[in-house]
Amino acid sequence: MPKSDRAAQKRQDKDSEASLWIRLATFLAVLAVVALCGMIVIAALPALLASSHTPFEWVWQPYQGHFGILPMCAGSVLLALSALALGFPWALAIVIWHLTEEAQALASARKGFGIFIRLLTTVPTVVLSFAAVFLLTPLLRTAFGGTGMCLLGATLMLSLLILPTMVLVMESGLSQRLDALCPHALALGLSRYQLLCHCVLPKNRQTLIQAAVLGFGRACGDTLLPLMLAGNAPKLPTGFTESARTLSAHMALVTANEVGGAAYNSLFAAGLCLLCTTIAVTLVLRRLAPAKDQKTHS
Amino acid sequence: MKSPLPWLLRLAPLLLVAVCAVLLIFLLQRGLGTFSLSLLFGDVPPLQAIFGQRPVWDGLWPACAGTLCLVLLTLTLAFLPGLGCGIYLAEYASPGKASFIGLAMDILAGTPSIVMGLFGFTLIVFLRQTFLPNANTSLLLSAGCLSLLVLPVIVSSSCEALRALPRDLRITAFALGMTKKTVISKILIPQASQGIAAGLILALARAAEDTAVIMLTGAVANAGLPAGLFDKFEALPFAIYYTAGEYQNTEELARGFGAALLLLLLSVLLVLTAHFLERRYLRQRQGFHAAGRAR
Numbered sequence: 064m065p066k067s068d069r070a071a072q073k074r075q076d077k078d079s080e081a082s083l084w085i086r087l088a089t090f091l092a093v094l095a096v097v098a099l100c101g102m103i104v105i106a107a108l109p110a111l112l113a114s115s116h117t118p119f120e121w122v123w124q125p126y127q128g129h130f131g132i133l134p135m136c137a138g139s140v141l142l143a144l145s146a147l148a149l150g151f152p153w154a155l156a157i158v159i160w161h162l163t164e165e166a167q168a169l170a171s172a173r174k175g176f177g178i179f180i181r182l183l184t185t186v187p188t189v190v191l192s193f194a195a196v197f198l199l200t201p202l203l204r205t206a207f208g209g210t211g212m213c214l215l216g217a218t219l220m221l222s223l224l225i226l227p228t229m230v231l232v233m234e235s236g237l238s239q240r241l242d243a244l245c246p247h248a249l250a251l252g253l254s255r256y257q258l259l260c261h262c263v264l265p266k267n268r269q270t271l272i273q274a275a276v277l278g279f280g281r282a283c284g285d286t287l288l289p290l291m292l293a294g295n296a297p298k299l300p301t302g303f304t305e306s307a308r309t310l311s312a313h314m315a316l317v318t319a320n321e322v323g324g325a326a327y328n329s330l331f332a333a334g335l336c337l338l339c340t341t342i343a344v345t346l347v348l349r350r351l352a353p354a355k356d357q358k359t360h361s
Numbered sequence: 362m363k364s365p366l367p368w369l370l371r372l373a374p375l376l377l378v379a380v381c382a383v384l385l386i387f388l389l390q391r392g393l394g395t396f397s398l399s400l401l402f403g404d405v406p407p408l409q410a411i412f413g414q415r416p417v418w419d420g421l422w423p424a425c426a427g428t429l430c431l432v433l434l435t436l437t438l439a440f441l442p443g444l445g446c447g448i449y450l451a452e453y454a455s456p457g458k459a460s461f462i463g464l465a466m467d468i469l470a471g472t473p474s475i476v477m478g479l480f481g482f483t484l485i486v487f488l489r490q491t492f493l494p495n496a497n498t499s500l501l502l503s504a505g506c507l508s509l510l511v512l513p514v515i516v517s518s519s520c521e522a523l524r525a526l527p528r529d530l531r532i533t534a535f536a537l538g539m540t541k542k543t544v545i546s547k548i549l550i551p552q553a554s555q556g557i558a559a560g561l562i563l564a565l566a567r568a569a570e571d572t573a574v575i576m577l578t579g580a581v582a583n584a585g586l587p588a589g590l591f592d593k594f595e596a597l598p599f600a601i602y603y604t605a606g607e608y609q610n611t612e613e614l615a616r617g618f619g620a621a622l623l624l625l626l627l628s629v630l631l632v633l634t635a636h637f638l639e640r641r642y643l644r645q646r647q648g649f650h651a652a653g654r655a656r
Contacts, residue, residue, distance in 0.1 A: 081453040082542055088445020089462065092516065095442075095509055096465040099472065099480050106483045156373035165371070176374065178636075183381065185632040187570035189598045190621045194384045196605050197391075223380065284473025286573040291605055311475045311573070318482055318577050327486075334479040338472065345471040349464065 100338065107335040110328035118332040123297035130329040134299045136336055138307040141300065142217055142289060143282035150222035150282075151275055154229035161234065162241055163256040183227035192291040195220045200292065207304045212294030215303040220288050225278040232277055236270030237263055273351045280344035283337065286311040310337050391615070392622035400619045401425065413586045419612070421620050423586050427594040428569055430587045431504055435568045436561065439508035443515025443564075444557065450516065451523035452545060470513035478577030481506040485578075498579035501590040506574045511564035518560020518639075522553040525646045555645075559638035566631035570624060572598040582607070597624050 081089075110118050120131035161176065195216065204211030241255070241263050248258040264271070289295075294306025295316060308316075310333045317330045402410045403420035410417045417423055450462055481502050488496040526549060534544045550557075580599035587594040597620055604617030 081449055084441070085445045085449050085453070088442040089449040091442045092446040092512060093462060093465045095512065096469050099469070099477070099509065102480055102483050102487075103476065106486075153373055153377070156370050157377060160370045160374050163370075179378070179381075181636065182629060182632065185566060185570075185628050187572075187598060187624050187628050189570070189572045189601050190388070190625045191384070193601050193605050193617065193621045194388050198384065198387050226377065280471055284471075284475070286473065286475040286576075287602065291602070311473060314475050314479060315573065315576055318479075330479070331483070334476055338476050341471045341473055341476070342468055345464075345467045348471075349467060 100342075103331065103334050103338055107328075107331040110325075110332040111335075113325075113328065118329040121299070125326050128325070130325045132310065132313065132329050132333050132336070134297055135308050135310045135313040135333060137299055138289075138293070139283055139309040139311070139337075139340075142214060142221060142293065142307065142309055143279050145214070145218045145303075146221035146225060146282045147275060147278050149218060150226045150229060150278060153222065154226050154233060154274065154278075155271070157226075157230050158233045158237065159256070159259060161230075162238055162259060164254060167255065180227045180230050184231065188224060188285060188287045191220060191224065192287045195288075196291055203304075209304065210294060210306070212292060212306055213304045214293055214300050214307045217289050217293040217307075218303070220292060221282050221285065224285060224288060225281045228281055229274040229278045232274040233270055236273065237267060240267060269351055273348060276344055276347050276351070280341055280348075283309075283340050283344075284311065286315055290315050388618065388622055388625065392618035395615045395619035396622070400616065400623075416585050419616075421597070421600065421616065421623070423584065424595040424597045424600040424620065425623075427500075427580075427584070427587050428597040431500065431507065431575070431594065431596055432565055432568045434500065434504035434590075435507040435511060436565060438504055439511050439515055439564065440561070442508075443512050444519050446512075446516045447519030447557075448523065448545060448550075451520045452541070452549075466513045466516050469509065470517075473573070474510055474571050475573040475577070477506045477509050478574040480509070481574070481578040497591070498577075498593065499591045500579060500587055500594045503575045503578040503580065503594070506578050507568045507571060510571060510574060511567050514564045514567060515560050518563065519553070519557045522556025522560070522642065523549055525556065525643055526552055527646065555638055555642040559635045559642060562631055562635040562638065566628045566635070569631070570598060570628045572602055575599055576602070597627075 115128075118130055118132045120129060121133050122129040122131045123134060161173065167173065199216050199219065200211040202211075203213060203216050207213070207215075237259070241259055244258060244262065245255065248262070249255075253261075289307075289309040290312035293308065293312065295308045295312055296306035297308050297313070300307040314330055314333050314337075317326055317333075398407055399420065401407070401417075401420050401422045403417050403422075405415045405417050405420070409415045410420070410422050446462065446466075450459055454462060482498070485496055485498055485502060530548065530552065531544065534548050535541075539547075575596050576599060579593050580596045581593045582595070582600070582603045584593045584595045601617060601620050601624060604613060604620065608614045608617060
């Protein structure tokens with residue numbers, strides 16, 4: 064924006080303040096966020112300060128007075144990390160394929176695949192879980208025995224859920240930079256694939272980290288897939304064919320089944336854990352994003 | 362030159378398409394057969410069911426009506442705050458304020474829907490202990506929490522739509538002596554209305570598919586048609602979740618598949634509409650912009 068324009072803009076701003084309803088709307092929107100965080104912190108305080116029935120232990124046995132949510136924390140982290148371990152390389156492979164020669168040659172297929180990925184981000188998770196309960200769970204049951212509700216099934220579906228998000232983030236970060244370098248690199252005899260693997264990817268680790276962090280956040284926050292597929296046993300899983308419970312699924316189960324008392328307190332503690340995780344994810348993403356912008360400008 | 366692409370890279374997209382195709386075919390195979398009027402209305406005549414003269418026990422109509430009410434109420438609650446905040450962000454906010462509001466919206470957008478549900482649940486527990494001992498989870502509470510969920514979508518899309526407008530438009534309008542308020546309400550918002558509409562449809566899709574929020578804030582399996590703002594209600598996503606765990610016979614299971622397919626179709630349709638609206642909007646704006654520059 065030229066300097067004189069900016070000065071004119073500033074004068075305009077002084078001339079006319081935002082009208083009342085706009086300021087009110089903005090205030091309301093920000094207030095909602097503050098209220099959300101504040102309310103959950105306040106509700107979780109009794110649980111955090113309580114000397115008996117502390118939520119930070121490894122046993123969940125409500126009838127014996129143990130309300131530990133640590134197994135669920137571990138379940139959430141474990142599930143999100145394993146979904147990431149599966150989904151991240153998969154997403155990276157798809158992006159590399161999508162940006163290099165073969166896909167470039169098939170322009171219409173490439174465009175169709177782009178729309179397909181975009182559509183995948185909008186599949187309702189409840190539909191995904193519903194299909195998996197009746198398709199994947201019986202398969203796992205015959206393969207590994209037990210009920211078929213296990214960490215493995217949830218991991219597979221969760222990686223499918225976070226895949227399109229990660230693909231979109233990586234693609235938007237990498238494609239422009241690849242295209243900017245392309246004329247020079249092609250003149251030097253490099254293929255797009257070589258350029259991508261040897262120059263663009265090592266230089267843009269930030270984009271990859273961004274995609275991974277975003278995927279982790281989404282995987283932690285999802286409720287329906289773990290709730291319907293992971294079996295919900297409140298203990299630490301020892302293998303991928305074991306049942307596990309995540310924080311989000313725990314919250315859904317407790318509000319459905321318990322009435323008041325220490326179980327509720329643990330519920331708010333679980334909510335606070337989840338909220339802190341996702342806020343941390345958001346802050347990390349914001350830290351990563353401006354650095355990326357500077358890079359493109361210079 | 363032959364590309365040295367390893368086979369693993371070719372396999373990745375194929376695998377994704379194959380997995381999705383298997384899931385979709387499975388859903389279609391089990392759900393498509395149930396698509397008929399009786400999926401919605403059971404054995405009650407449709408007109409009587411729609412006007413609530415006779416309750417529907419073995420159909421999806423109450424759940425569909427519940428979802429419809431929920432989504433409309435959510436948009437009613439979220440539209441003005443979202444639009445206002447978007448306008449402020451695009452037109453008025455200083456860089457510092459913009460980054461603060463942006464942070465708040467990012468946090469809201471990143472918050473898992475179950476936490477929004479927990480917020481609503483906490484609110485009700487709090488109200489019960491203090492002012493309103495009779496307060497209970499209800500349609501209004503669900504819509505309020507869902508409007509938190511879709512607020513960032515509306516804010517960012519209206520902000521982006523306003524920012525995509527060509528600067529010439531503003532300069533011309535100011536040069537004609539209009540005040541900023543007039544420019545925004547008479548020129549910028551009408552010009553950006555398509556982009557804003559795309560955001561609203563996207564918000565609609567998010568509100569229609571979310572399950573975790575309504576699970577904690579008042580959706581139940583058997584409520585009939587939504588009776589009022591302060592009553593419990595049925596909703597399509599909750600009906601799908603409930604069927605997966607609690608179905609009694611093959612008929613109910615088939616209805617669950619029908620519901621899943623219906624919800625999938627609905628959200629895909631909504632998102633495609635939003636996508637094409639947005640694309641058309643951006644293309645028009647950029648075309649206009651480029652033409653202005655060339656002249």
